[in-house]
């Protein structure tokens with residue numbers, strides 16, 4: 001396992017790269033006729049975010065994986081909802097919380113719903129706002145109310161987001177998810193579950209087995225180096241407070257492997 005120092009160093013390097021990219025974005029936008037982002041091979045799809053953004057958000061800069069796994073993530077939403085008689089195309093408003101550089105929301109672009117995405121990473125959000133015109137994007141702070149009214153959304157998805165939040169932010173963001181959902185609204189979250197038990201240290205595994213949330217790198221908040229592991233028992237007893245658990249699909253978040261997918265309904 002890498003040391004905290006090396007993860008901190010990597011995180012700092014990514015942050016610096018993020019600022020470099022922001023400046024480069026700005027330079028490209030202000031230079032006349034300059035391209036804004038690399039285009040995908042087919043003219044049908046939105047452009048691909050730059051490598052560094054894909055790496056920062058998805059952990060790999062593989063363009064094919066970005067597109068295909070994003071598509072699978074959108075399909076997993078469809079499948080999960082369909083099992084409970086809900087069709088994505090019947091929804092009026094959808095929020096992708098922690099949307100990153102739009103890996104998933106790009107595959108929802110044909111839906112009639114009003115689409116929103118938000119993230120704490122301003123560079124990712126800026127790229128989405130510039131390149132994905134079918135949705136509205138906003139930056140949020142690491143811990144603050146979202147800039148949406150209460151009872152706004154039929155569906156909120158948070159794929160691979162609570163997997164990277166420290167303990168103190170888990171309850172805050174779950175209550176915020178609940179606030180912005182309409183009564184009876186649906187929340188899909190993907191979480192590190194039993195499939196990742198093998199990655200835990202012996203002490204972490206003991207906590208996990210006892211039904212306690214395990215967080216590693218909790219000081220690296222806002223980065224993927226903070227990793228949270230949610231035992232199913234903890235999800236049911238604590239995490240999903242104020243929600244009814246409709247579905248727990250172990251490793252069911254097929255676009256965020258091997259995470260579990262959870263479908264929750266606001267009560």
Ligand SMILES: C[S@@+](CC[C@H](N)C(=O)[O-])C[C@H]1O[C@@H](n2cnc3c(N)ncnc32)[C@H](O)[C@@H]1O
Pocket residue numbers: 057058073097098099100101102103104118119120121124140141142143158159160161164165222223224256
């Ligand atoms: C592993 S990425 C997943 C991105 C996207 N959901 C996907 O599946 O491609 C985690 C994302 O969560 C975002 N994030 C972390 N903490 C956040 C917070 N407090 N509020 C909003 N977004 C957050 C990160 O900036 C990052 O874009």
